[in-house]
Amino acid sequence: MKVQSPALSLSRRAATRFALSCALIVLFTSPAQAFFSYNEQWAGANMEGWKWGNPLRGTGAVITWGFMTDTTVPGPDFIMAAGEPGPGIIGTSNITGLRATFDGVNGTGAFDTAIQNAFNTWSAAANISFVGPLPDTGLPINDPGAHAPMIRIGAFSADPTHSFNNGFAAGFIPPPNGGSLEGDIIFNIDKALQIAPGIEDVDPIQFWLGNDLESLFVHELGHGAIGLGHPSWDGEDPDLRVMYVGDFTNPSAPFCCTAINRQLHPDDIAGAVFNYGPAGDYNNSGSPDAADIDALMAERNAGTHDPYYEQTFDGLVTQADVDFWVTDPSIANTFFGDTNLDHTVNPTDLATLTLNWLGAGGWALGDFSGDGVINPTDLASLTLNWLNTNPTTPATVPEPHTLALLAVAAAPLPRRRGRQPQKNPPCFTTSRPITPRISNANPAGSNSIATPNPRPRNSALDRQLRHLGRIIRPDPAHRVALATRRTRLAALLRGHLLHHHQPRLTLVL
Numbered sequence: 028m029k030v031q032s033p034a035l036s037l038s039r040r041a042a043t044r045f046a047l048s049c050a051l052i053v054l055f056t057s058p059a060q061a062f063f064s065y066n067e068q069w070a071g072a073n074m075e076g077w078k079w080g081n082p083l084r085g086t087g088a089v090i091t092w093g094f095m096t097d098t099t100v101p102g103p104d105f106i107m108a109a110g111e112p113g114p115g116i117i118g119t120s121n122i123t124g125l126r127a128t129f130d131g132v133n134g135t136g137a138f139d140t141a142i143q144n145a146f147n148t149w150s151a152a153a154n155i156s157f158v159g160p161l162p163d164t165g166l167p168i169n170d171p172g173a174h175a176p177m178i179r180i181g182a183f184s185a186d187p188t189h190s191f192n193n194g195f196a197a198g199f200i201p202p203p204n205g206g207s208l209e210g211d212i213i214f215n216i217d218k219a220l221q222i223a224p225g226i227e228d229v230d231p232i233q234f235w236l237g238n239d240l241e242s243l244f245v246h247e248l249g250h251g252a253i254g255l256g257h258p259s260w261d262g263e264d265p266d267l268r269v270m271y272v273g274d275f276t277n278p279s280a281p282f283c284c285t286a287i288n289r290q291l292h293p294d295d296i297a298g299a300v301f302n303y304g305p306a307g308d309y310n311n312s313g314s315p316d317a318a319d320i321d322a323l324m325a326e327r328n329a330g331t332h333d334p335y336y337e338q339t340f341d342g343l344v345t346q347a348d349v350d351f352w353v354t355d356p357s358i359a360n361t362f363f364g365d366t367n368l369d370h371t372v373n374p375t376d377l378a379t380l381t382l383n384w385l386g387a388g389g390w391a392l393g394d395f396s397g398d399g400v401i402n403p404t405d406l407a408s409l410t411l412n413w414l415n416t417n418p419t420t421p422a423t424v425p426e427p428h429t430l431a432l433l434a435v436a437a438a439p440l441p442r443r444r445g446r447q448p449q450k451n452p453p454c455f456t457t458s459r460p461i462t463p464r465i466s467n468a469n470p471a472g473s474n475s476i477a478t479p480n481p482r483p484r485n486s487a488l489d490r491q492l493r494h495l496g497r498i499i500r501p502d503p504a505h506r507v508a509l510a511t512r513r514t515r516l517a518a519l520l521r522g523h524l525l526h527h528h529q530p531r532l533t534l535v536l
Contacts, residue, residue, distance in 0.1 A: 061258065061261060061294035061297055061298075062255060062258050062268075062270065062294050062295065062297055062298030062301065063255060063256035063257060063258040063259075063270065063298070064077075064254060064255060064256075064298055064301050064302055065077035065078075065200055065201075065254045065255070065256055066078055066084050066254055066301075066302050067084075067301065068256075070084065076202065076203050077200060077201055077202070077203070077204075077254045077302075078201050078202075078253075078254045078302045078303065079155075079177065079201050079202065079210070079252065079254075080155075080303075081311075082202070082203075084301070084302060085301070085302070085303070085304045085311060085313070086154075086303065086304060086311045087153075087154035087155060087156075087303055087304055087308065087309065087311060087335065088154075088155050088156075088303060089155075089156045089157075089158060089334050089335050090155065090156070090157050090158070090177050090178060090210070090252055091157075091158045091159055091161050091175065091176035091177045091178070092146070092157055092158070092159035092160060092161065092176050092177065092178040092179075092180065093159050093160040093161040093162060093163045093176040093178075093179060093180070094122045094160055094163060094179070094180050094181070095120040095122060095163050095165075095168075095179050095180060095181035095182075096120065096163050096165040097119060097120055097121055097122065097123050097124075098119055098120075098165055099119060099120040099163070099165060099166070099167065099168065099179075099181055100118075100119050100120075100167050100168070101114040101116055101167060101168045101169075101183075102167035102168050102169040102170050103167075104169060105167070105168045105169045105208070107189060107190075107191050107197060107213075108189070108190060108191070111189055111190060113186055113188075113189065114186070115185065115186050115189040115190070115191040116183035116184065116185060116186060116189075116191065116213065117183065117184050117185075117186055118183060118184050119183075120181035120182055120183055121182050121183070121216055122180065122181060122182045122214075124182070124216065125138070125182040125214060125216050125220075126138040126139070129220055129240065132221070133221070133222050137222065138240070141222070141240045141241040141244065142180070142240075142244055143340075144241050144289075145241055145244040145245040145248055146159075146248065146252075147340050148245055148289075148291060149245070149248055149249070149252060149253055149291075149299060150306075150340070151306065151357060152291055152295070152296045152299040152300070152306065152357075153253075153296070153299035153300045153302070153303040153304060153305060153306055154300075154303045154304040154305060154306055154307065154308050154309070154311075155252070155253070155299070155303045156334045156335055156337055157252070158334045159176060159178075160176075161175070161176045163176065163179060166207075168181070168207075168208055168211065168213075169206045169207050169208040170207055171206075171207060172207070173207040173208075174207050177209075177210055178210040178211060178212065178251055178252060179208075179210075179211045179212075180211070180212050180213075180214075181211070181212075181213045181214070182213070182214040182215075182216040183213055183214070183215070183216060184215075184216055184217050185215045185217055191215060192215070192217075194215055194218075195214070195215055195218045195220070195238045195243055196212060196213065196214045196215060196243055196244070196247050197212065197213045197215075197247070198210075198211075198212045198246075198247035198248070198249075198250035198251040199211050199212070199250070199251055200250050200251065200254055200256075201251065201252070201254045209251075210251040210252060211251065212244070212247045212248070212251050218237070218238065219236065219237030219238070220237045220238055220239075220240040220243070221236050221237035221238070221239060221240065222239065222240065222241070223236075223239035223242070223287050225286075225287050226287065227286075227287055227288065227289055227290055228265075228267050228286050228287065228288055228290070229286055229287070230286060230287055231285055231286055231287075232284065232286070232287055239287060239289075241289055242269075242287065242288055242289055245269055245289070245291075246269050246270065249269055249270045249295065249298075253298065253299050253302060253303070254302050255270050255295070255298045255299070255302075256270065257270055257271065257272045258270055258271055258294070259274045259276065259277070259280075260273075260274035260277050260279075260280035260281070261294075264281045265281050265285050265286060266280075266281055266283065267286075267288055267292050268292040268294050268295055269288060269291055269292060269295045270295055270298070271283050272284075305358075306338075306357055306358055307319055307323075307338070307352050307357075307358035307359070309322050309323065309335065309336065310322065315352070315358050315359055315368075316368065317366075317367075317368060317389060317390040317391035318389075319352070320349070320352055320353065320359070320389075320390045321389040321390055321397070322336070323336050323344070323348060323349055323352055324349055324390075324396075324397025325397070326344050327344050327345060327346060327348065327349055327397065328397060330344075331344075332344045336348065338351040338352055338355075338358075339351055349397070360417055361417060362412035362415045363395045363408040363409070363411070363412055364376055364395060364405075364408050364409030364410075364411070364412045364413070364415075365412075366379045366380065366390065366391055366392070366393055367379070367391070370416065370417030371414070371415070371416040371417065372409055372412045372413055372414060372415050372416075373414060373416075376393075376409060377409060379391075379392060379393055380392075380393035380401055380405060380406060380409055383401045384401055384402075385400065385401060385402060386400070386401055387399055387400060387401075388400075388401055393405050393409075395408045395409070396408070
């Protein structure tokens with residue numbers, strides 16, 4: 028049995044109201060698009076609006092959210108849908124009751140976990156961070172003072188004569204939508220919710236037991252937080268996009284919501300990136316770069332825990348966030364030691380580090396620890412990941428002179444110090460979400476390396492080490508120190524570097 032419940036996506040402007048039907052909203056997307064961005068459709072030549080934070084398209088944002096208090100009522104000018112009389116909801120918000128009912132069936136904390144998962148899902152897709160839950164003001168919906176938190180989540184009984192009575196939830200799109208209900212999300216407390224059992228994108232949701240909470244909320248966040256609307260059908264059957272609710276202009280289009288979907292479709296991610304830029308792109312350059320990782324490490328060092336830089340959903344900015352930025356496929360997808368962020372640690376990176384040895388600089392110059400100086404700590408990071416390569420990038424063949432370069436870099440050098448009118452009426456949906464940012468990669472990018480086969484005596488490695496002794500001639504007082512340094516360097520090189528006469532090392536991922 029296919030069920031298509033009318034997904035609810037609302038927008039309104041307090042001063043002037045006019046409505047378009049859901050069918051007309053879909054018509055706006057003709058010809059078919061992979062995603063529907065309100066910014067793209069309505070912002071005009073200046074590319075501003077219908078998103079949070081900086082109104083300019085492609086820039087990141089930090090969004091606060093929280094639950095409406097149980098005493099919250101609709102404001103006197105609040106209407107759920109233009110063209111329908113009354114607010115569409117009755118009584119006061121009752122998130123406490125909705126949570127208790129849901130947790131009573133699914134376990135304590137299940138409701139809040141599903142809500143948080145949905146926020147994490149969108150945050151993982153683009154340069155957008157969510158902070159919450161924060162305390163609510165308790166002011167009526169759309170009260171002029173009810174702007175904090177930015178997204179307020181409530182649960183009301185529906186007016187049985189209103190179209191909202193047929194829906195599970197309503198999401199209001201971001202500024203400049205008008206009024207203070209921009210981004211707010213309202214659940215229909217009279218509709219059952221569940222954690223639907225089964226396999227993602229395969230098993231259908233048994234709607235007679237309730238809608239899947241996490242899937243539903245991800246869809247509504249697509250409206251309220253991301254600024255996405257309902258796209259028209261683009262030929263995929265079944266259509267697995269979170270924001271798809273059917274295409275009423277195309278009789279061949281499939282129904283929406285035919286299977287559990289808690290993963291964002293690539294088109295949903297593309298829409299989020301279109302509005303907010305890619306994840307980790309703090310300087311809004313269009314892609315994560317060395318300046319972004321430098322900014323992240325500076326925030327880590329400062330200890331102020333600006334949520335704009337937070338990557339691991341723990342409310343802190345720590346080394347874990349740096350590790351995630353560097354190694355996760357959704358951002359840099361590389362290793363510590365990769366100065367040019369080309370997904371491999373190779374002689375080019377070593378040459379850059381050597382050129383800037385003991386000087387001041389950032390990641391692009393070889394400072395992988397963020398302490399402001401290119402020093403042995405950075406050399407150790409590069410060495411540990413030597414010739415590690417992202418699978419999508421061709422491996423670099425080591426050159427015979429590489430070991431000599433590394434030996435020179437490790438030698439003592441002179442120290443250098445430094446450092447509108449309303450455009451969208453209610454449409455009603457069931458939906459779905461990407462997995463929160465959890466990387467299977469080694470957090471520090473420090474893939475372990477197996478010990479190479481025994482090298483032949485008098486190998487090129489020995490010759491490089493003897494050459495190191497000839498080119499660095501200390502006075503007698505430093506010979507003991509140099510001998511110790513050479514011994515340690517020999518162990519480092521023999522234990523961690525490839526030699527061009529030997530087979531490639533096995534990487535244990």
